[in-house]
Amino acid sequence: MWQVRRIAVLLAVPLLVFLGAKPAAAHPMPHSVVLLDVHETSVTASLELPAGDLATASGIATDLPARAAELRAYLAAHVRPAGADGAAWTVTVGDPELTAAEQTATGPYQEVAVEIEFAPPAGGDVRHFTLGYDVIVHKVVTHTTLVSVRQDWAAGRITECGETEQVGVIAVDNRTMTVPKLTVDLGAGSSWQGFLAMLRLGGLHILEGTDHLLFLLILLLPAPLIARRGRWTGAAGPRRAIRRIGWITLAFTLGHSVALVLSALFRVQIPARPVEVFIAVSILIGAAHAVRPLFPGQEALVAGLFGLGHGMAFSFTLAGLQLSTGQLALSLLGFNLGIELVQLLLVALALPALLALARLPVQPWLRIGGAALTGAAAVGWVLDRLGVSNPVAETADAAGANYQAMLVVLTIMAMAGIGRLLIARKAATA
Incomplete structure (x- = not known):
């Protein structure tokens, strides 16, 4: 009997320990990320590698830039892209940088970021290839690498839209204890898809x-009014007002289109901060003009001149895409067309309200109030773009994320403006 009890005790002890112990907490380690930017004749891979795991796998301390050459050699040996026919691609490893990163489950950690360019032999297909890749995972078998496409112009995927598409996961195969190559198939792609993506991006x-x-709308706000002796007075005739609004819109379009084309095609390198400050100052000047006429009758000229600065800002978007000459030409057309179509839509929605507002008794209050809000936003932007962060600039920037609400408001204003104009016309003919 005592033997039965002894066996029962021996079985109960580990059972009680198991039941009484707290469950083991999972501590997922940060994984690696590979983001692919697909160009016409090459692919750029942006690698984000946890520094601790990289040091463990490579045996190289992430003491940058002192150990940069060793890390580049390690990466070149463990990244082996090849075409669908098996032909090896050339690999060029950029300079690694040590950055701070954070993962929800594990908290902050250090990360090594590096860009690697893959290039097939002349005439090779960049849309179909295999990626032999075992960075870190050849030693740290629990590690995984997520591979996604960040930019692929020919497939209509643009970096600026902030969307990525995962194409695979690289990890050790537990059955064979090897790291299988990843097959990347990006489909056919076409110039039409790239053009449509840029059209959407421009809009x-x-x-x-x-x-x-704000710059365009604040210039249009006083356009239906007549300036006399340094003040805005009564409303101009409908035809005259529409003609002014049309010329201002056209001049702004021409200004930013010319600057966009010249700076993009000729790869003009312009510092972003002065351009952004210039844009904020142009809005401030437009707001002051809406209160008191600074350049009456010259609004179209001013819109064209300031439009040059706005066009330079638009060109920064295209400059970061690293497109070929042919892709850039189509992108310019699509991007600019998207801007103009949406701009015309907004002006068309605002036009009835602008014409009706010019004839309302509350017009001065609404105009000055709108100019004050716009001027405050402009001052906030000037300070922010000079390095002084402030809540006004943050609030004004956040307003751009609610463009659906803005379209609804403009549509309601357009309907109200049309109704007001119809009532006024009916009263005039009665």
Whole structure:
């Protein structure tokens, strides 16, 4: 009997320990990320590698830049792209940088970021290839690498839209204890898809670009009015007002289109900060003009001149895409067309309200109030772009994310303006 009890105790002890112990907490380690930017004749891979795991696998301390050459050699040996026919691609490893990163489950950690360019033999297909890749995973068998496409112009995927598409996961195969090659198939792609993507991007850029919209709308606000002795007085005739609004819109379009084309095609390198400050100052000047006429009758000329600065800002979007000459030409057309179509839509929606507002008794209050808000946003942007962060600039920037609400408001204003104009016409003919 005592033997039965002894066996029972021996079985109960580990059972009680198991039941009484707290469950083991999972501590997932940060994984690696590979983001692919697909160009016409090459692919750029942006690697984000946890520094601790990289040091463990490579045996090289992430003491940058002192150990940069060793890390580049390690990466070149463990990244082996090849075409669908098996032909090896050339690999060029950039300079690694040590950055700070954070993962929800594990908290902050250090990360090594590096860009690697893959290039097939002349005439090779960049849209179909195999990626032999075992960075870190050849030693740290629990590690995984997520591979995604960040930019692929021919497939209509643009970096600026902030969307990525995962194409695979690289990890050790537990059955064979090897790291299988990843097959990357990006489909056919076409210039048409790239053009449509840029058309969409241009439209979104003007909708989400609060500063560009404010500049145009604040110039249009006093356009239906007559300036006398340094003051805005009564409303101009409908034809005259529409003609002014048309010329201002056209001049702004020409200004930013010329600057966009010249700076993009000729790869003009312009510092972003002076351009952004210039745009904020142009809005401030437009707001002051809406209160008191600074350049009456010259609004179209001013819109064209300031439009040059706005066009330079638009060109920064294209400059970061690293497109070939042919892709850039189509992108310019699509991007600019997207901007103009949305701009025309917004002006068309605002036009009835602008014409009706010019004839309302509350017009001065609404105009000055709108100019004050716009001027405050402009001052906030000037300070922010000079390095002084402030809540005004943050609020104005956040307004661009609510462009759907803005479109709804403009549509309601357009309907109200049309109704007001119809009532006024009916009263005039009665």
